[in-house]
Amino acid sequence: MTPEATRHAASGVPPRIELDACLQAGVEDSRRLLVVWFVKKSFWWMFFGGAAMASVVHFVERVEDEFQVNYRSPESVEHGLLSAWVFVVLAVLLRIAIGWIAIALAYPLARAHEIGLAPRTGFNRHYATLSDRYKVARALRALRWTHNVRQVALARVSPGPGWWRRLDPIIDVVNLVGVVAFIATGLTLTTVSVVDLMQ
Numbered sequence: 001m002t003p004e005a006t007r008h009a010a011s012g013v014p015p016r017i018e019l020d021a022c023l024q025a026g027v028e029d030s031r032r033l034l035v036v037w038f039v040k041k042s043f044w045w046m047f048f049g050g051a052a053m054a055s056v057v058h059f060v061e062r063v064e065d066e067f068q069v070n071y072r073s074p075e076s077v078e079h080g081l082l083s084a085w086v087f088v089v090l091a092v093l094l095r096i097a098i099g100w101i102a103i104a105l106a107y108p109l110a111r112a113h114e115i116g117l118a119p120r121t122g123f124n125r126h127y128a129t130l131s132d133r134y135k136v137a138r139a140l141r142a143l144r145w146t147h148n149v150r151q152v153a154l155a156r157v158s159p160g161p162g163w164w165r166r167l168d169p170i171i172d173v174v175n176l177v178g179v180v181a182f183i184a185t186g187l188t189l190t191t192v193s194v195v196d197l198m199q
Contacts (some may be wrong), residue, residue, distance in 0.1 A: 022140060022149045023156070024108060029154035032105055033144055034164065041171050042147070044093050045178030050087025052178070052185040057084040059189050069190070070178045071096075102141045110136035 023029055055148055070076040080089035110133045122128070143149055158164035 017143065019149050020114075021101060021151045022109070022143045023153060027132040027156050030156040033148065035152050036098055036102050036105065037145060038152060038167055039094060040102075040173060041168075042176070043095045044175040046087045046091035046094070046170070047178075048176035048182035050085065050091060052086065052182040054084040055185055055189060057191075058141065099141075102144070103137045106140040106144060107133065109140050110134075 023033065064134060069080040069085075069092075077089065077093070080086070083089075083196065113136060
């Protein structure tokens with residue numbers, strides 16, 4: 001027995017998290033988890049690439065580069081979606097929506113892990129039970145986004161080589177290109193603006 005296993009055995013805590021417990025049986029939940037992860041991960045290229053594109057459009061059209069969206073106002077969001085900043089607004093909206101979608105996907109697991117627990121009592125027991133399930137679902141959401149759980153999901157969805165396994169590194173490259181494009185665009189437009197002012 002390894003020192004780590006001995007230490008965990010002495011403390012009464014299992015040495016590892018059961019990764020399968022973070023996924024529902026079958027392939028569908030694993031597929032949904034991967035799709036949600038890929039959309040979440042796409043935030044970076046959409047945000048920074050969209051900001052670079054909007055900066056170029058505003059520079060060419062000689063429009064002020066300031067942009068603000070009140071995400072509590074449907075009219076303000078609609079205005080943002082119809083502007084050059086559409087990818088930035090979409091990135092933020094998707095990031096918010098994906099967080100809640102991921103909790104919804106983890107909620108059935110939160111209910112399943114309640115088996116054997118004593119029922120809540122008191123006048124607010126229904127709210128307290130729902131609150132507990134929500135907290136467990138949030139914890140499961142975080143676990144489901146870890147690399148190890150995603151590897152289990154990939155093994156279920158794509159046992160062999162396939163585009164599911166290539167998509168993650170492709171998004172990494174696209175994200176890097178988006179950030180580099182944002183930095184390069186900012187430096188270029190700043191340089192051009194300074195040269196224009198000096199002439």
